[in-house]
Amino acid sequence: MLGAEVLSKTVAEDGDGIRDAWLASLKQTVSSQGGRIREAEIATQVGIVLTQLREGLETGDHDADGAGFAPLRETLADISRSRALQGFTPTDTANFVFSLKEPIFEALRRFHGSDASDLTAGVWAAGRLLDRLGLHTMETFLASREAVIGRQGQEIAELSTPVVRLWDGILALPLIGTLDSARTGVVMENLLQAIVDEEAEIAIIDITGVPTVDTLVAQHLLKTVAATRLMGADCIISGIRPQIAQTMVHLGLELNVVSKANLADAFAVALKRTGRKVVRQQPPGGERR
The missing domain is CATH 1.10.490 (Globin-like)
Known part of the structure; x- marks a missing residue:
């Protein structure tokens, strides 16, 4: 058989x-x-x-x-x-x-x-x-x-690229990890949608958690900044560490955007641009604590 x-x-x-x-x-x-x-x-x-x-x-x-x-x-x-x-x-x-x-x-x-x-x-x-x-x-x-x-x-x-509302009209996008082409698309989509939803004037992109910034990462950042400006919002880059600054200078990279060393400084610039400022509140009796 x-x-x-x-x-x-x-x-x-x-x-x-x-x-x-x-x-x-x-x-x-x-x-x-x-x-x-x-x-x-x-x-x-x-x-x-x-x-x-x-x-x-x-x-x-x-x-x-x-x-x-x-x-x-x-x-x-x-x-x-x-x-x-x-x-x-x-x-x-x-x-x-x-x-x-x-x-x-x-x-x-x-x-x-x-x-x-x-x-x-x-x-x-x-x-x-x-x-x-x-x-x-x-x-x-x-x-x-x-x-x-x-x-x-x-x-x-998507979870690693949250858009945070710091103040009326001010958004922050903290980035953690490597920024590649696929993630840039997610970052850009989330940020632009948040700008529309919040009617934001300023977006702060914080790269404190980005380990290195090379030519490719800089290009991705510039694309995000350009897209943000097309939506009518200004952009500030924060989290430029000394090592990253030296690398960028060595590579001849220019972001052509306002940058600050940390998120607090970037937030202060954003408040100033929107006509706001933070003042210390005096305790009752006029005594400083």
Whole structure:
């Protein structure tokens, strides 16, 4: 018999034995997975996968990428996406499919051990099919995990660029970490929207938390300053540390914008530009504290 026929017959005749052996193998790994998945859920997934595997083999389709295995591929993709969100490792996810090999090989040996030709053909067909399904599972898992990481990176970028309202018409944007092209877009979008919402006159960009300022970072800052001015607001850069100032002079970089050493000095300039000033309040009785 052809390998696919041997495999199909074995899965149909010994489905319960394969399921029990596979489930026992998977349950051994539940404790090592930190309780991220329950045994009942594993049992449900095992039952669905084996049913769809048997139905796919019964169609006569020998190719894991064929139409006969489309429902099974979709189920494995759903399992992979779910495990990516739950924080499973690639090894845990791959093991879900590849651990099915041993139960199927054992079933083939029980049913076809006396016929070396059928046994070899069945083992070859099972290995090829499960390897392809395992690769499909891993491809989906990795794509899902990359999507999760990308989304988390975007959320972190948004959280790390808050626009703070210091006073009526005065905003501050403290930057922490490296300023790259992608983050510049987030910074610019958040700042410009805040200028519109607050009807701000002055925006202070504080770079105290930016480790280094090179030509690329300076260009990103200039883009943000230019966009701010187009919205009708002035811009002040604060947090220019001595090391950064020396680096900028050495590189011949010019921001062409008012800069101050710290946020307090920049805020004082902003207050002066908007016709305000801060004075010390005299305590009752005219005595200074």
